[in-house]
Every structure is written in C-alpha cells, then in structure tokens.
Amino acid sequence: MTTRIGRDELARRIAADIPDGSYVNLGIGAPTLVAEYLPADQEIILHTENGLLGMGPAPAAGSVDPDLINAGKQAVTALPGAAYFHHADSFAMMRGGHLDVCVLGAFQVSETGDLANWSTGAPGAIPAVGGAMDLAIGAKAVYVMTDLLTKEGTSKLVTACDYPLTGVRCVSRVYTDHAVFDITDDGFAVRETFGDTTVDELERLTGLHLVDATREG
C-alpha cells in the first residue's frame, strides 16, 4: 500500500476543517504541523497547555526566548491579543470544555472513540503522560491525526484498543493518510476518502465494518 496523502497534505486537510475564530490546541508531534496551514486571513487562536492563548509561530534565531515555549518545549512567540495564565487555569480551560478543537496523534482509536496515544505498554518503557489525558477529554471536538496503518501494516483503527487508554469515548474524528473517519453510534463512518481509495479497500485494510458516509453532507 502506498500512503495516499503526505503528512503536510493531511495537516492542510485538517486545517481546512477548523472554522475561523476557533480556539485550538495542537498536540505534540505531527499535529503541530496543522498550524502552518491555518489560513492567513483567519484568526484561529492556538492554546498551549503550559499557559498561553494566542500562541504564534517559532521566533527567528537569535530571538529565541526560553521563557516562551509550547507544550513540546519548543520556542514560540505570542501574538497581539495573547494571554498568559498558570497551569491550573490552563487545564481548567481544557477540562471545562472551552476549546473548540484539539488535534492529537494516536497509536490506536477504537470504534467507540476510545483513544490510546500515551503508552505502548511495552515492558521496561518509561511512562510519561503529560497533558495527553486532559487533552483527550478537554475539547468540544477531538480530532486524531495519524497514519491509518502502523509501520507493520496493522490498522490503527480498531474494535477495541490493545494499548493503554488515554481517554474513553473521546475522539470525534480521525484524519488518516487514506481517509477521514467520524466516530458514530454505528462505529467508524468514512466521511471522505483520498485519491482512489474506496470504502471496500478501507474495510480490507482495517478489518472493520465501516459505514459509508462519503455521500453525506
């Protein structure tokens, strides 16, 4: 199988679904890419859980400020209109459901919307959860950005997660390199396919029964 769309294209695809004026948290790793594709003529306000709303892009070299970082501990900037706050206030903001969208990576997503993205559960691995569990339950819409298949070719969309859970029934939608899936009461619904991917092929790749919602909306 070839990957249908690249990571940047996927980031652009996700960015296109985020309405103007949204408050958004982009998880560490690939989701951070989404920021680069937010339309310049819109105001989408980025939250970083370490205490900043109105996060801007990385600073120029020489202007890196170690006091101004994102959740991935990378140097960032603050836009006009930004606000700083402490960690309890920042997570209250998430836990209270005030963010519109959160984009997260995943090891697995179940057809009921369970997310596993913090631990492989491998023996000897050093566990680290950070804000993952708070992010998973803390936005009105939780989008997952991931490859459909692992490097070994197994589906990351599953009936039930094998990996340790990050959150239960928390994912709204999964953006993969092959297709976009909504979590529905009937399980995964294919909302959009990329390239010449078909729902049949997705069923074969995932081994799941999928609802075909590509003609809707």
Place this chain on the structure above:
Amino acid sequence: MTTRIGRDELARRIAADIPDGSYVNLGIGAPTLVAEYLPADQEIILHTENGLLGMGPAPAAGSVDPDLINAGKQAVTALPGAAYFHHADSFAMMRGGHLDVCVLGAFQVSETGDLANWSTGAPGAIPAVGGAMDLAIGAKAVYVMTDLLTKEGTSKLVTACDYPLTGVRCVSRVYTDHAVFDITDDGFAVRETFGDTTVDELERLTGLHLVDATREG
C-alpha cells in the same frame, strides 16, 4: 452588671494579640474596629474577602472609589504592596488556611468552639450568610469579639448553641467585655479577666463551669 471594658478598648486588646506580619481578616461590624488599633510600627496585612490583600483605611471624602470596597461594602484604600484577585482565589486563600487570624462577631459560642453568628433562626427573618461560614473555618486562629451577655443578660457562651451554626469546632478564643476565653479540650478556659472580674463571677454570669487559666502563661 456594668460592662467591664468598652468596644474600643476590646478592639485594642485584640489588636495587641496579633503578631507583626500576620495576615488578618476582620469581620463585618465590631471586628472592623480592630484595624484602628493595630500598631503603626508593625505591618499586619488585612485581607478582605471581596478580593484584596493589603487593605488600607477609609479614603478621604472626595476620594471615595466605588470599585474599592471591603466586605462590608464600605470604601477603603489599598496600601503599597497590595494585590487584587477574584472571588474564587480569595476564598481559596481563606479555605486553604493561609490567613493567620480572623476576628468575627458572634451570637453564641459553644464550649467546643462552635460558632453561631449568621442567623437568629427567627421565623420570617431573611437569611444571609455571606462569607461567614468560610471565615469561620478559614483561618489558623479564629477570634470572636463579642459582649459576654446579650442585651437580655443571657450568656453568649453556652454549652451548645441554640442558634443556627456558622461553623463547628472552629473558634480558638473569645474576647468579651469581661474576659478573654480560650476554647480548650476542657471547655472554656478563662485566660484573662478585665477590671475586678473574677472567674467565680464569670461562672455565675455564664452558668458554665470554667477553667481558670489566668495564672498560666
């Protein structure tokens, strides 16, 4: 019976017990008087639960600021070193035990330290509690400032409160016009008497068994 010391003298007596550097909340009414007797050469920081630490005295006429009031909704000032905060932060400060002393009025105090000061429980009365219950449990030391007797001559120090409670086992010490009482495991202990008041006389006035601790410390 004559009242042994006046309200101002009592306020002065309480002020003398508050150590330099203390964080103090003075309840609405008579306890507010204590502020006038805090030594000028000390820094005792006053908290008002509507969001200010470092409260200063009333402003001059013409300089009254309706945005700067105390819990009794009287105009006050803010000293250099003051800080404003919102109501949840302000009550967190109290509930978390960060104030050293709180001085409150009382209808009744029981020998186990229960306080009744917010409601007479009279039928038809309009109830209003404000911050009374938070104050009662929210300081390291809760001092009560009150007349020993009601206008009808009955003792405000009681075995158990008849009036609706403000807080349970919360009072540390009671300053009255006749004497100062500590709440101990053995009930009220007379720590200090004013004028020629004797412990025997206090027992007669209150109808309580009192520990004589006037020779201690």
Place this chain on the structure above:
Amino acid sequence: MIDKTVATVADAVAGIPDGATVMIGGFGRAGQPVELIDALIAGGAGDLTIVSNNAGNGDTGLAALLAARRVRRIICSFPRQHDSWVFDGLYRAGEIELELVPQGNLAERIRAAGAGIGAFFSPTGVGTELAAGKEERVIEGRRYVLEYPIRADVALVSALRADRWGNLVYRETARNFGPVMASAATTTIVQVDEVVPLGALDPETVVTPGLYVDRVVAVGSRPWLDGGEFVGGVDVEGRPLETPEAAR
C-alpha cells in the same frame, strides 16, 4: 477575524430567553453590570434564575430587575443588606425563591462549572443547616460536604477594558465574581468602560482570556473615572457628591 464587540447593550443581551439562568457579576454595586441589566430588563426576558452574590441594592441594577418581576429564583450568599428592600419585599411576599450559598462555596461552585470539575469536597458549611442533606465525608480527619458546580446559560459581567478578542482586565475589587462567572456560562456577555485595540492589553495582565467571552459592549467610563484614571467626586454608591453650591 474575531470581533466580539457589539454596538449596543441591546445587541449584547439579545436572545436571552424566558427561563434562562443568568449569572450577574458584582459584589454589591462594585462590578455590577448595571447597563447590561438595564438592557436585560428592556429586553423583556422573565422567569429567570439569577446567580449573584447579592440580591440587589436600592432601586437600580439587579434590584430593578427584581422589581420588574423577572426573577423566579435567586442563588446568592447575601441577599439581606441595608438597601435590599426590593428583594426583602418579594421574599416576604413569597414571590421569589432563594437558594442561600456560603460565599466561598458560591465562588468555588461557579469555578468548578467553568473548570470541568464534577463536584468537590468543601469544608465550608459543614455541620450547618446550609449543608443539610448534602453528602458528607471525613478526609484525613476533617469533615467536608460535597458541592456541585453552578453553571448558567448567560453571564453578565462588568470589566474595565476589553479587546476585540474578548480579553478582559478589571479594576480593583470590582473584579470579584467576573472571572469565574465568565468561565461558567454558555454565553458570556461583558460590558466594559472601553474597548482597546488588540495588543493593547499586556498578555501578562489579562485576567479573563478572551476564550471565555462571547460579546463585549463598551458603555463608557464610570462616573469616578476619566479615561481609566480615578478622579473621585462620588460616594461609595457612585453618586456625585453634592457640591457646596448644590447643597445650598
């Protein structure tokens, strides 16, 4: 582009339906969003549940809303004041319901709603009639009662300044309930003395970040301020002092 400012107080309160739960900021008169309350009265919504620390002062603001018989129920800590005659009359006549909440529990329950806390154990009120019927638990030797969040359909808040993203700064003790109420309502409506350009508020000093705010309306300076600077000349209720001339 985000622009939460609206032109008039009527626009600001548009759409508040009968039966809504409305939080109203302020501690007494300090920080009470009087212009928004007047607009709410003019807008006609009734059968309201109000969440506010007090139950109105004098005949203006929240007291006027009560006098207009728009309030079915009020959740507050301190209704009875020297100038709460409107509430007092309605309460004695049995024409308004009251839920009395200790002030710190009121603030924390509102915060809990905004912060996604399902419930919390508070030491305040334990053993009193205001905790009657509430779940109690001893934790590390101390008694607590379980308190639940208070949320609202609408919050009406008064702040000093806002930008078009809805970032807010307050003034002195007028801050009081504004920040927690802004976080606990589906729609947060804010009156400010002044709307300033985006970037004019120092991000270190923003008290309520804009994500909590839905609508902002500028209503002009309080009578004791001029361009945000204190000029005085009023009593604690904000009324102009009588000048020697006027007093004659």
Place this chain on the structure above:
Amino acid sequence: MIDKTVATVADAVAGIPDGATVMIGGFGRAGQPVELIDALIAGGAGDLTIVSNNAGNGDTGLAALLAARRVRRIICSFPRQHDSWVFDGLYRAGEIELELVPQGNLAERIRAAGAGIGAFFSPTGVGTELAAGKEERVIEGRRYVLEYPIRADVALVSALRADRWGNLVYRETARNFGPVMASAATTTIVQVDEVVPLGALDPETVVTPGLYVDRVVAVGSRPWLDGGEFVGGVDVEGRPLETPEAAR
C-alpha cells in the same frame, strides 16, 4: 515590618530536612528554579519526594538533584523527555519511585491543596490505568474519578520579580506551576531575578500574593534578559548562541 527577602540561596533553602516533600516549579526548563535547586543540592538534604511536572533535563537543575541521589520518589506527569537521561537511568535501575499523574490533575490537585479542597471529581484519566483503583462516580451522565490534594513541605519557585512582602510576577510561560505550588507548601521559597521596592508591583497584576510566600532571594537576570527586557541571544535551553567568532 515584613521582609521576606534573604541574602543568599543557601539562606533561602536552609532547614529543608531529609525526607521532605518538595515541589519544584517549571515546565521543562522554563520557570525551573535552578539556583534554588543547586542550593538544595549543596545543602545536602536527601530522601526527598519531588513534585514537579518533569523529571529533569540534561545534567543541571532537577536532573542534577536526581543525579546526586537525593530523590527517593517523584510525582510528575512527564518524566521521559529527549534529555531526561538522568531520570531514565535511575528509573531503569529501580532507584527512583515514580507516581505518574496527568498534567491537569497534577495542577488541580496542587491547587486543591492550596485551596482547602478535600478532594474533587475529575473527568481526566477516567477509564485509564492511571485511574485504576480510584473512586469513580457518574455525575450528570459523565464519568469522573476522585482526586486528592497534593501538598508539600516546601515549594521552590522561580518568578521574575518580587517585593519584600513576597508578591510575585512571573514571565510568559515560565509562570506555569509557580502560582499553584506557592499555595500548596508549608514553606514557599522563591528565587526572582530582581526584588523591587514595595509598591513597585501594580496590585492589579500581582499573580502570587505575598501571603503564599515565605522567603525570597534575588539571583539576577536570566541570560536572555537585561533588567527584565528581552535581549535574546540564547537557544531554547538558555545557552548562549555561538557567535561567528566562537564558532570558528
């Protein structure tokens, strides 16, 4: 007269005993009170329980404390980082205990300790192994787990400026855990770049009121600041950029 300032970092950390629970502010390196940690190492206290978001970066600060074998147990949300080799080695060798807490629960549990909350129901972590064994409850149809306060004997916090009453302002995202940790410890010890005169901090902008602070020590500007003004010239870890000359 209140003067919480002390002359040296050694004075600031004096008296921290073996076995103490110590909160250490910072998110990664931002806001990490490195000078206080160095003083804690020099002071010799061991068998410590540390509460901090991370478990040290590189070989300095908290990582150095761990490397000096002073820490028995750490409560944190994100120990594993690209530069957490000191922690990683100790953990793999079974020489340090770890309690892993989701970041928001960590912050809220610390706040709860400072705010006198006995426990609270959080939706974070529900149904995961980090909630295993915790009390669960459904409230209004949503699942929550009961979380308890985390308190400490000592908090070590880094802020930008303080006055002699201990009022604090922070800088940018270095604020992070400072305010909640300051509220949750018996003794709160703060390093600041600069102590300013009483009254120099605007009371509207104080983030941590002085009542939460016990000791303040001035340690001088961060390398990327000059008198509080950002001058840059460092990488994200705060190390000076190589100049063209130096790079040659």
